[in-house]
Amino acid sequence: MAALLEVKNLRTHFYTIEGEVKAVDGVSYDLQPGEILGLVGESGCGKSVSAMSVMRLIPWPPGKILDGEVLFDGVDLLQLEEEEMRKIRGKEIGMVFQEPMTSLNPVLTIGKQLTETMELHLGLTPEEATNRAIELLEMVGIPDAGSRLPQYPHQFSGGMRQRVMIAMAMSCNPRLIIADEPTTALDVTIQAQILDLMQDLCRQNGVALIVITHNLGVVARYADRVNVMYAGNVVERGSAQEIYHNPQHPYTKGLLNSVPRLDDTVKKKLDPIQGLPPSLSKPCLCQFCGEPQPTLVEVSKDHLAARCNADPNCVGWFPRDLG
Amino acid sequence: MVAEKENLVEVSNLKMYFPVKKGIVFQRHVADIKAVDDVSFTIKKGETLGLVGESGCGKTTTGRCILQLNTPTSGSVNFDGHELTEMKPADLRAFRSRMQMIFQDPYSSLDPRQSCGGIVSEPLIVHNMVKSKNEIKDQIEELLSVVGLNPSMAGRFPHEFSGGQRQRIGVARALAVRPDLIVCDEPVSALDVSIQAQVINLLEDLQEQFDLTYLFIAHDLSVVRHISDRIGVMYLGHMVELADRLELYDNPQHPYTKALLSAVPIPDPVAEATRERIVLEGDVPSPLNPPEGCVFKTRCSKVGCSGGDVTMELMESTPGHFVDSCVHSK
Numbered sequence: 001m002a003a004l005l006e007v008k009n010l011r012t013h014f015y016t017i018e019g020e021v022k023a024v025d026g027v028s029y030d031l032q033p034g035e036i037l038g039l040v041g042e043s044g045c046g047k048s049v050s051a052m053s054v055m056r057l058i059p060w061p062p063g064k065i066l067d068g069e070v071l072f073d074g075v076d077l078l079q080l081e082e083e084e085m086r087k088i089r090g091k092e093i094g095m096v097f098q099e100p101m102t103s104l105n106p107v108l109t110i111g112k113q114l115t116e117t118m119e120l121h122l123g124l125t126p127e128e129a130t131n132r133a134i135e136l137l138e139m140v141g142i143p144d145a146g147s148r149l150p151q152y153p154h155q156f157s158g159g160m161r162q163r164v165m166i167a168m169a170m171s172c173n174p175r176l177i178i179a180d181e182p183t184t185a186l187d188v189t190i191q192a193q194i195l196d197l198m199q200d201l202c203r204q205n206g207v208a209l210i211v212i213t214h215n216l217g218v219v220a221r222y223a224d225r226v227n228v229m230y231a232g233n234v235v236e237r238g239s240a241q242e243i244y245h246n247p248q249h250p251y252t253k254g255l256l257n258s259v260p261r262l263d264d265t266v267k268k269k270l271d272p273i274q275g276l277p278p279s280l281s282k283p284c285l286c287q288f289c290g291e292p293q294p295t296l297v298e299v300s301k302d303h304l305a306a307r308c309n310a311d312p313n314c315v316g317w318f319p320r321d322l323g
Numbered sequence: 324m325v326a327e328k329e330n331l332v333e334v335s336n337l338k339m340y341f342p343v344k345k346g347i348v349f350q351r352h353v354a355d356i357k358a359v360d361d362v363s364f365t366i367k368k369g370e371t372l373g374l375v376g377e378s379g380c381g382k383t384t385t386g387r388c389i390l391q392l393n394t395p396t397s398g399s400v401n402f403d404g405h406e407l408t409e410m411k412p413a414d415l416r417a418f419r420s421r422m423q424m425i426f427q428d429p430y431s432s433l434d435p436r437q438s439c440g441g442i443v444s445e446p447l448i449v450h451n452m453v454k455s456k457n458e459i460k461d462q463i464e465e466l467l468s469v470v471g472l473n474p475s476m477a478g479r480f481p482h483e484f485s486g487g488q489r490q491r492i493g494v495a496r497a498l499a500v501r502p503d504l505i506v507c508d509e510p511v512s513a514l515d516v517s518i519q520a521q522v523i524n525l526l527e528d529l530q531e532q533f534d535l536t537y538l539f540i541a542h543d544l545s546v547v548r549h550i551s552d553r554i555g556v557m558y559l560g561h562m563v564e565l566a567d568r569l570e571l572y573d574n575p576q577h578p579y580t581k582a583l584l585s586a587v588p589i590p591d592p593v594a595e596a597t598r599e600r601i602v603l604e605g606d607v608p609s610p611l612n613p614p615e616g617c618v619f620k621t622r623c624s625k626v627g628c629s630g631g632d633v634t635m636e637l638m639e640s641t642p643g644h645f646v647d648s649c650v651h652s653k
Contacts, residue, residue, distance in 0.1 A: 042515040157606045187377035187542065189603045192586040196602055214516060217545075217588030221595045240592040258520035260549030262572065262587050263594060267549070269527070272520035276485055 002074070003030040004208050005054070005176060010068035012046075012053045015061060019281040023049040023063075025232035026293065031208050033175065036199065038223030038240070039212045040255075042277060046232040047212045051178045055093060056085055072176070091121040094169030096198075098181035100161035104153040110137075110164055111149030114171060121172045136167040140197060159190035166198060176208045183218070195222055216259055220244055228252050231277060231284045231319055233294055238303030248305035249316040275322040284319040291317060330401075331504060331536050332366040332389060337398035339384050343611065356610050358384040360560040361398075361635065366504070371530065371537040373551030373568070375544055375583070377607060381560040382540045386506040389538065390422055391415060403503070420450045423497035427509035429489035433481040439492055440477030443467065446499045466495040469532075471525060487518035494525065498533070506538045511546060523550060544587045548572060553643075556580045559610055559618040561635045566644040576646040579603075579619050617649045 012024040024046040031037050041047045052058055054070050056077060070077040077088065089095075097103035105113060114136065115129035124132065130149065137145035140163040153161055162182060169177050179198065183191035195211075199222050202209045213219060219226055219240065226243040228236040228251065236249040247253045254273035278284045283292050286308050294306035294317030308314040340355040359381040366372045374382040387393045389400050391407050400407045402418060410418070423446075426432035433442055440463045447453045447462055464474040470491040481489055490510060497505050507526065511519040527550065529535060541547050547554055548568050555565040556579065564577040575581045582601045589595055603622050614620050616633050637645040 042517065159606055187607075188544070188586045189377060189582060190606070192600075192602050193604075215588070216516070216590035217595075220590045220592045221588040244591055245593070255516060256590060258517050259590060260523075260545045261591070262545045262548060262584065262589055263591075264549070270520040270524055270549070272524060273517040276487070276518075 003071075004033045004035075004073060005031040006069070006071040007050070007054065008069040008071070010050060010053055010070065011066045012049050012058055012063060013066055014063045016281070021281045022232050022284070023280060024053060025280075025284075027068075027229070027232070027234050028296070029227050029234060029237060031176070031210065034202070034206045034208055036202060036209045036211065036222055036224050038219035038226045039210060039229060040214060040216060040219050040226060041229035042214055044277065044280070045229045046280075047229045048180050050229070051180055051210060051212055054178065055089055055095060057089075087121070090117050090174075091172045092174055092176065094172070094174040094177040096162070096165045096169050096177060096179040096182045098184055100158055100165055100185065101153075103165060104161055106153055109150050109152055110156070114149075114164070114168055117168065118171050132171070133167075136171055137164070139170070139201070140164070140167045141193075142167075158186055159194060162186065162190075162194050163197070166194070166201070170201060170205070170207070173205070174207060176210070177202065178210045178212070180212045181214070182211070184213070184215075191218075198222075216255060228255070232280055233306065233317070234296065235294065235306040235317065236304065237296065238299075242300065242303040246300070246303070248299050248303070250318045251316070252305075273320075275320040278319045278321045286314060286317045287320045287322065288316075288318065289314040293317075328367040328369060330365040331368045331403055332538075333399075333401040334365070334385075334389065335363045335399050335401075337362045337385065337388055337400065338396045339381070339388050339393055340396045354611055357560045357613060358610060359388060359395075360613075362557075362560075362562045363398075363637070364555055364562060364565060366536055366538060368503075369530075369534055369536055370552040371539050371550055373547035373554040374538065374540045374557060375542060375547050375554060376557035377542060377583075379559075379607060379610060380557040381610075382557050383508055385557070386424070386508055386538055386540050389504075390419075390424060390506060392424075420446070420452075420500040421502050422504040422506070423500065423502040424506045424508060425490075425493050425497050425510045428513050429486055429493055430481075430513070432493055433489055435481050437480070438477065439467070439472075439479050439481070439484070442481075442492060443477075443495045443499055446496060450500055452500060462499070466499055469498065469529070470495045471521075485518075486514050487521055490514060490522050491525065494522075494529070498529065501533070502535070504536045504538065506540070508540045509542070510539075512541060512543065519546070526550065544584060556583065559607060559613050561618055561647070562637060562645075563619065563635075563647045564645065565637060566646075570641075570644050574644070576640060576644070576650050577619075578624050578650075579622075582622075582624075617647075619647075619649070 008028050010027045014021040027050050039047045053065050114133040118124050118129040134145045183194050223240050226240050227234050230251045236252045257271040285292055289308050289311035291308035291310045295309050296304040297307045299305050306317040308317050337359055339359040340357055342352050343354040344350040345353045376382050388395045443466050444459050444463050453459045463477050467474045472491050511522050539550055551568050554568050554571050555562050558579050564580045582603045585601045605622055608621055633649045636648050638648045640646050
């Protein structure tokens, strides 16, 4: 099957007072139609920036996509004119942001915000758009949808607002939805509601989904494939099964050992990763062999892990600030 | 479990209502937000009691009421045989050194204009526990090395530290006056997973070293289950279940506890695929206008349960396992 999205060697850097920050430094991955991909990593590892680069939402200054290709259905999004890109955003690729409190416009009604995209992208009349908005809100589980349309975001709870965001992302029948930490601001019971809803909707409509999160449990529950990001690079990539049961990279192993599990039978000490992630404004050198750039090497079928070029005996490219 | 230890903290029928007022000149009292409504529990010496629940369920307010940072509306808080709610402010001050707090956000809970050493030593000076400048310096060095920071960093300011290091400063500050009880209010929620594990291990080591008692407040059930001896589950200001950590996980009885546990994903795709899932419908009701009777009835999945005429109270179902009485009623 041809990949729906193919990111090749993407590099996005930010030019700040403290120097050039290599937020995303040579990231490659692909996504099949209808697949759910989990993008995990800690804050500052470049997971959001890599997704924003796909949508070309990096503000210049200070950020700039320096290099790479983002092939969406065979078309390189990075080469498109801004006009053409606007036709992709919201239509072909939908986005759900982290903060349902701030990503909705507080001075526009929910109905206005929902219908706006549909009138623009699908050419619906206001009346048709309103009817479809009601359908969408019912689909995402908002009761009494008709009377909710003239309301403002502050009249919705956090979970409800995130449902509205999902309805908005689904409104133009996209082929890909990028969800950037969609449930981090929500409580666990609401988190389960929202993620179950997203999973069901994507499976039913054959929409591919990229879930960006730092929660390893969320990825295990919902994703088909996983990309583990660290210091601006993908350090391990493979099926969820492989990543969790046969982790190869020292960072992936470290992450899995440092979280307590709800089903641990014996109380054992957590095994934290020593040190801190490196500063991205300096060259990131592997703590074991000093190599500046990793290469993804195939471990088994459809499972890649970052290794160092210079030293074949190095266990994996893993820069760390041990100070 | 070790032999029965005496209670350090006894909380009974604790209520904390925040008044809602209307009007500019004549402020009328129109309603109460029942943040904590009739909560009772005990914390034994040397144990860790975990409090879990979703945002707005009253877990932080409970912690603050124990420390008398909020004056409870009614109920009693007994600390090591002394009733705190009726104590005069001057007497209370002496007790404050025996109970400390670690806050959630390591970015806003440290004074940005004070050096790390100043932050850590301030409680010692306030409580007159040090006499000379040299003694302060020694204490700072000792405290920083206990929490795993380099003592030479004492002159640095909070912005020069990472999130995990800042939380270590917060721990050192709480530890400075050698307290018996530390209320940890979401101490690791703002940290990245690999840093979380470092701070959790530190808290466990310190508990052993200094014989501390923790009230550990968090919304992350995996973390709470890891660190606690017993766990209390709160919902809308009420404690709905209280049990030993393993008992609560293996044999949850309240439908809310069951749903909460099943909502937490386990980082293992195989285990996830076979788990039973309960997804709660709807949102938590407003604490301004909670449901009559059982507060959980709007989301309860129990068939034939109206929950309208019951009062919320904990009953012991098996020794040491307390659960809301509604679960036992027909």
